[in-house]
Structures are given as structure tokens and as C-alpha cells.
Amino acid sequence: MSFSFPVSETVKSKLDKLGLHCDEDLALHLPLRWEDETRLTLIRDLIPGHSAVIQATVQNTEILFRPKRQLVATVSDDSGQLIIRLLNFYPSQLQALQPGRLMRFSGETRGGFFGLEMVHPRFQPVTQDTPLPSRLTPVYPTTAGLGQITLRKLIDKALSRVDMSETLPASVYSDMGLPGFAESVRLLHQPEPDIRLTQLDSHDHPALRRLAFDELLAQQFSLRLAREARAGKHATPLKPGGHLEQALRDTLPFALTSAQEKAWREIRRDLSTAHPMRRLLQGDVGSGKTVVAAMACLQAIENDMQTALMAPTEILAEQHFQKLHGWLEPMGIEVTWLASALSPAQKKAAISRIESGQTRLAVGTHALFQKGVNFQKLGLAIVDEQHRFGVKQRLALSKKGLEPHQLMMSATPIPRTLAMSYYADLDVSVIDELPPGRAPVATRLVASSRRDEILQRVRSVCQSGGQTYWVCPLIEESEKLQLQTALDTYRTLQAQLPEIRTGLVHGRMKSAEKNAVMSAFQSNDIQLLVSTTVIEVGVDVPNASLMIIEHAERFGLSQLHQLRGRIGRGSRESVCILLYQTPLSEDARSRLKIIYESTDGFEIARQDLLLRGPGELLGARQSGVPLLRFANPEKDIDLLEIAQKRTPQILKHHPDAVNAHLARWFGMQTALAAG
Numbered sequence: 001m002s003f004s005f006p007v008s009e010t011v012k013s014k015l016d017k018l019g020l021h022c023d024e025d026l027a028l029h030l031p032l033r034w035e036d037e038t039r040l041t042l043i044r045d046l047i048p049g050h051s052a053v054i055q056a057t058v059q060n061t062e063i064l065f066r067p068k069r070q071l072v073a074t075v076s077d078d079s080g081q082l083i084i085r086l087l088n089f090y091p092s093q094l095q096a097l098q099p100g101r102l103m104r105f106s107g108e109t110r111g112g113f114f115g116l117e118m119v120h121p122r123f124q125p126v127t128q129d130t131p132l133p134s135r136l137t138p139v140y141p142t143t144a145g146l147g148q149i150t151l152r153k154l155i156d157k158a159l160s161r162v163d164m165s166e167t168l169p170a171s172v173y174s175d176m177g178l179p180g181f182a183e184s185v186r187l188l189h190q191p192e193p194d195i196r197l198t199q200l201d202s203h204d205h206p207a208l209r210r211l212a213f214d215e216l217l218a219q220q221f222s223l224r225l226a227r228e229a230r231a232g233k234h235a236t237p238l239k240p241g242g243h244l245e246q247a248l249r250d251t252l253p254f255a256l257t258s259a260q261e262k263a264w265r266e267i268r269r270d271l272s273t274a275h276p277m278r279r280l281l282q283g284d285v286g287s288g289k290t291v292v293a294a295m296a297c298l299q300a301i302e303n304d305m306q307t308a309l310m311a312p313t314e315i316l317a318e319q320h321f322q323k324l325h326g327w328l329e330p331m332g333i334e335v336t337w338l339a340s341a342l343s344p345a346q347k348k349a350a351i352s353r354i355e356s357g358q359t360r361l362a363v364g365t366h367a368l369f370q371k372g373v374n375f376q377k378l379g380l381a382i383v384d385e386q387h388r389f390g391v392k393q394r395l396a397l398s399k400k401g402l403e404p405h406q407l408m409m410s411a412t413p414i415p416r417t418l419a420m421s422y423y424a425d426l427d428v429s430v431i432d433e434l435p436p437g438r439a440p441v442a443t444r445l446v447a448s449s450r451r452d453e454i455l456q457r458v459r460s461v462c463q464s465g466g467q468t469y470w471v472c473p474l475i476e477e478s479e480k481l482q483l484q485t486a487l488d489t490y491r492t493l494q495a496q497l498p499e500i501r502t503g504l505v506h507g508r509m510k511s512a513e514k515n516a517v518m519s520a521f522q523s524n525d526i527q528l529l530v531s532t533t534v535i536e537v538g539v540d541v542p543n544a545s546l547m548i549i550e551h552a553e554r555f556g557l558s559q560l561h562q563l564r565g566r567i568g569r570g571s572r573e574s575v576c577i578l579l580y581q582t583p584l585s586e587d588a589r590s591r592l593k594i595i596y597e598s599t600d601g602f603e604i605a606r607q608d609l610l611l612r613g614p615g616e617l618l619g620a621r622q623s624g625v626p627l628l629r630f631a632n633p634e635k636d637i638d639l640l641e642i643a644q645k646r647t648p649q650i651l652k653h654h655p656d657a658v659n660a661h662l663a664r665w666f667g668m669q670t671a672l673a674a675g
């Protein structure tokens with residue numbers, strides 16, 4: 001894949017950063033916004049804060065050295081004067097701005113100390129009759145060192161060379177009233193000035209809808225094909241035997257909820273077929289996914305196959321290990337722990353037990369799927385909090401041995417629109433009911449100025465036998481700062497609550513230290529646990545009933561919901577206190593209101609999706625899921641529904657067209673998406 005015209009190595013590396021590798025990519029690199037440079041504005045009519053184009057003569061140009069070296073020119077037209085300021089400039093720019101020259105300047109006006117000015121406008125020499133552009137000027141997403149003008153030229157060139165003929169038969173679009181592909185792409189790059197910009201911005205323009213629809217079709221095709229490919233693959237069927245399952249049930253101090261039973265029936269059925277299962281087990285925090293996973297694991301063991309259970313953090317993996325070890329070891333089943341933090345000798349021993357097949361269940365972090373770990377007979381892979389793993393790690397997993405069945409678990413409920421789009425290749429089971437006897441968590445919003453009252457509350461909860469989580473503020477920009485804040489918080493709380501046994505846990509601790517702290521908290525030797533978000537997923541200490549989250553306004557909604565799910569697991573009345581810093585922004589206020597008013601993970605996820613887009617929810621930043629660029633499953637739900645409905649017919653009758661369409665939309669990404 002490359003460009004059909006010469007591109008310098010420097011520019012190529014910039015384009016690479018933008019994910020643009022060929023003509024087709026350039027053609028689909030759409031503007032962020034458009035500027036209207038089709039009309040001239042008189043200097044007199046400039047409005048601070050607005051962009052405009054003026055045509056003016058340079059009166060005077062000088063280099064000032066205070067406060068720092070900069071170029072300042074005064075320009076004028078018949079209506080008035082304006083300052084042009086360049087804080088960095090090339091000799092060629094100084095040369096261009098010679099007094100007497102007629103220039104066209106385009107940029108945002110602002111009020112400066114000496115009157116109105118434009119800082120770093122785009123400019124070019126003109127004559128009185130240089131024509132104005134007849135179309136809007138696109139402004140593209142770019143990266144440092146790649147200017148708009150260069151990018152625009154490259155895109156224009158690509159547009160003139162790329163094959164933009166229709167990939168799919170016209171019948172696919174017949175009743176939708178959408179424009180053609182080529183027409184849509186051209187229009188979006190260079191719209192006529194009379195187009196309604198608001199319509200472009202708000203996603204309602206038919207040309208944008210056309211591209212969104214094409215993209216959604218491409219996504220449906222690839223996921224559907226992945227599903228079909230899987231149905232054609234062979235996996236070892238894991239027949240339900242039942243004696244181990246029954247043995248586990250006999251030892252559990254509770255009966256499964258009917259929602260757990262239903263999910264389990266679906267999983268059991270999938271496991272027993274000769275095709276690899278890809279099922280997502282979804283259930284709100286605390287709904288009891290682990291025990292269902294344990295039963296799946298027992299079914300693999302009854303069929304003489306191994307299971308691997310992978311969790312995204314060491315704390316979570318360790319907890320799974322403890323729990324499963326506790327359940328399975330009494331049945332004579334060997335469970336092995338594997339994480340990167342083990343000593344080389346321990347690791348070697350663990351790996352050899354996995355390879356010999358002596359170990360029936362291996363629990364660990366991604367270390368389980370690194371090179372050098374070979375399962376003797378891997379029948380089932382269970383991935384907890386699957387959205388936290390990268391696509392690549394998931395692929396590595398399916399390459400271990402033959403196709404194992406896969407069970408993915410997630411406590412982040414996936415709204416319907418996302419399930420229909422990004423997860424269309426998976427089957428989904430939902431545990432939509434919490435075990436009985438859980439006291440609901442009450443949520444309070446408290447200004448951080450009332451910290452003293454909160455300390456009082458922590459003291460009284462701990463002294464009456466309860467336990468507390470204290471979650472430190474999230475500092476996304478700097479892990480170092482985050483760590484420092486956690487340490488400071490820990491020391492302050494220790495000083496303020498000397499009679500309470502306080503502990504600290506954070507992501508940078510050695511795993512032995514971390515485990516020591518977590519097990520001390522488990523046994524109530526630590527009453528107050530100060531932590532970063534490492535406790536976000538999976539941690540299960542039912543006696544903890546109070547959680548304080550500092551700077552709650554900095555967290556995402558789903559993240560707050562996850563954190564809050566750490567309490568309300570026992571019979572104590574549980575309270576989650578969201579401390580916030582005043583003044584709250586409008587946006588922060590509305591987010592906190594949602595978490596305050598709702599305890600329903602689905603509703604919260606839906607709101608989060610609306611507020612922040614799918615990237616966060618899908619964990620795309622970590623996982624590199626190819627995100628939709630044009631379509632928004634929530635806003636374009638009508639298009640998504642049509643795409644989904646028409647996909648089976650198109651796949652059946654027009655396989656070649658489908659390939660062409662996928663190549664256009666995903667290029668090299670297709671291979672990844674289809675895994």
C-alpha cells in the first residue's frame with residue numbers, strides 16, 4: 001500500500017501518524033470543519049473572535065524584540081488598519097510582507113493592545129483581480145509539521161486519481177435518497193459556499209449520511225464474515241458432564257440467580273458444539289459472573305481440556321485465582337497462577353505444569369498468552385473485563401493451539417447500538433439481576449470543603465467494624481503526579497485518623513506488596529484503604545461499605561459506576577460519597593447528576609456514550625479497536641438498522657462487491673477486524 005504519486009519521506013512519516021497510507025486513505029480524510037473564504041470583509045467590519053478574509057496593502061513591517069522576537073506588520077484597506085503579528089517567521093515571510101504589497105489575509109481577528117490584529121493568518125500576494133475561491137476551504141485534522149496547504153494539495157491529488165466508482169449495487173441504496181459515493185466525497189472536501197454549514201456540523205447532511213451508511217455497511221460485512229468464518233472452524237466440543245458442576249453447586253453457600261442460570265445454559269450449549277464459541281457474558285458489577293465462568297471451566301475439565309482465565313490487572317487476576325483455587329482445589333483440580341511478577345524459577349515451574357497438562361486451570365494476566373507459554377490442550381479461554389485487552393492480545397490468544405472456545409466477560413454494559421455495531425460478531429448473554437440481599441448503595445454528592453464531616457464518617461464506619469475505600473483523584477496527564485497524590489493522601493489520612501488502620505495500594509507497587517495490602521484489607525487488618533483506580537475492577541471485599549471518591553468530577557461515568565460497585569456487596573448499608581471541587585463545570589455537573597440519580601449500569605453507559613462517544617466505552621485507546629470514523633451508532637441508528645438488515649442479502653448475492661467495499665473502507669485493517 002502506498003501513494004500513486006511521489007511523496008517525500010518526511011511528509012510520508014507525518015501522513016503515517018494520521019493513519020494515511022494510500023490515495024484511498026487521503027480521499028477519505030475528511031475535513032474537521034470548513035472556512036468560508038469566498039467573500040472579502042472590510043477591516044472596519046471585522047469582529048473579534050471571528051474568522052474572515054481581508055485584502056489589504058502592507059504599510060509597514062518591522063521586527064520587534066520585545067517581549068520576544070516577532071514580526072509585526074500594519075496593513076490597511078479603504079476602511080481601516082489592522083495589525084498582523086507572526087510570533088515565528090521565516091525570512092521568506094518577511095520578504096513577502098514588503099510595504100506596498102497587496103495581500104490577502106485569512107484568519108481570526110482578536111482585540112490586541114494596539115487595536116484589532118490577526119495572529120498567524122494565512123496570507124498570499126494578490127492583484128486587484130485575483131479571483132476568490134468559489135468553494136469553502138476545508139480544514140483537515142493534521143499533525144505538527146504538516147500544514148493545511150500541503151495536506152490539501154495531497155488530498156486534491158488523491159481525489160483526482162482514486163477510483164471512486166460505486167462498490168455496491170444501486171439496489172442497496174435505492175430507497176434511501178442518498179447521493180452517490182464520489183459526489184459525497186467531493187462535496188465534503190470542497191462544499192459550495194451556499195451549503196448549510198450547520199447541517200454539515202450536525203451530521204444531517206445527506207453526503208455525510210451516505211458515507212456513514214457505507215462505513216456501517218463495511219463494519220457489518222466484516223463482523224458478519226468473521227462470524228461465518230468461525231462457524232466454519234472446528235473446535236473441540238465440550239460435552240456437559242455435570243458431576244463437577246454439581247460438586248461446585250454443592251459447596252456454594254448460595255444458589256444461582258435465575259439470570260445466572262439462564263446465562264449458564266447459553267454458555268453450556270455453545271461449549272458443547274464443534275465450533276468455537278465467542279460469547280460475551282455481560283452483567284453489572286456484582287452480578288456474579290465469576291461463578292458462571294467457573295462452571296464453564298469445569299465443563300472443559302470434564303472433557304479433559306484446559307482452561308485459561310485472563311484478567312487485565314494483577315490485583316483482579318489474583319482475586320480470581322484465590323476464589324477459583326478455593327472452589328476447585330478441594331475437588332482435586334490443580335489451579336496455577338501466572339503473572340509477569342513471578343520469579344523466573346516460579347514462572348518456569350508454572351509454565352511446565354501448563355505444558356504437561358497437569359494444570360487444568362491457569363489464571364493470570366496477559367503473561368498467560370506470551371511466547372513460550374504452550375498449553376497442552378486449551379479448550380476454553382476466559383477473558384475478564386475483555387474491553388481492557390487489546391485486539392492484538394485477543395488474537396494472540398486464539399492462535400494458541402487450535403481454536404479454543406472463548407468466553408469474554410464485561411461489567412460495562414454495552415448499549416444496544418454498540419452491541420449492534422462493534423459487537424456484531426459476538427453472541428451475548430446478560431445477567432440482568434443482582435443476587436438477593438444486597439443493600440443498595442446510596443450515593444451522595446458532597447463539596448470537598450466538607451472534608452471534615454467525611455473524616456468523621458470514615459472514623460465511625462471503621463470503628464463499628466466496617467471498612468472504607470478512599471479513591472484518590474485521577475490525574476490523566478501524569479502517572480507520576482497521580483502516584484504522588486496517592487502518597488500525599490495516604491499520609492494526610494494517616495495523620496488525621498491515627499486510630500484507624502490505614503493502607504495504600506497503587507498500580508506501581510510490586511505485586512507482592514500489592515497482594516499483602518489487599519489480603520490485609522480482605523481480613524480487615526486494614527480498615528481504610530487508600531487507592532488509585534487499580535481497585536476499579538473486580539475487587540471483592542463484602543465488608544467494605546463506604547467509599548469516598550475524591551475529585552469525582554474528573555472520572556468517567558462508567559468508571560464511577562465500576563468504582564461504586566466495589567461496595568454494596570455485603571449486608572451493610574453502603575454509601576458512596578462523591579467529593580467534588582467547586583466550581584463545577586456545566587458538563588461535570590450533568591455527569592455527576594447521572595451517577596447520582598442512577599444505579600443502572602445500562603442507563604449510565606448509554607449516557608456516557610452520548611457524552612463521550614464510543615472510544616472510552618470500548619477501551620479503544622488501549623485496545624486499538626478500529627473505530628468508526630463517520631458513523632455514530634447512536635445518532636445514525638436508523639442507518640445502522642438498515643445496514644444490519646441488508647447485510648445478509650448483500651453478502652449472499654454480491655461477494656465481490658463486498659470485498660471491494662471492505663478494501664475501500666478498512667484496507668489493511670480488515671484482517672484485524674475479521675480476527
Ligand code: ADP
Pocket residue numbers: 254255256257260283284285286287288289290291411435436538540569
Ligand atoms: P462480578 O459479576 O462483578 O464479577 P462476582 O462474580 O465477583 O461479580 O460476584 C460478586 C459477589 O457475589 C461474590 O462475592 C460472589 O461470590 C457473590 N455471588 C455470586 N453469585 C451469587 C448468588 N447467586 N447469590 C449470592 N451471592 C452470589
Ligand code: MG
Pocket residue numbers: 289290384538
Ligand atoms: Mg468480576
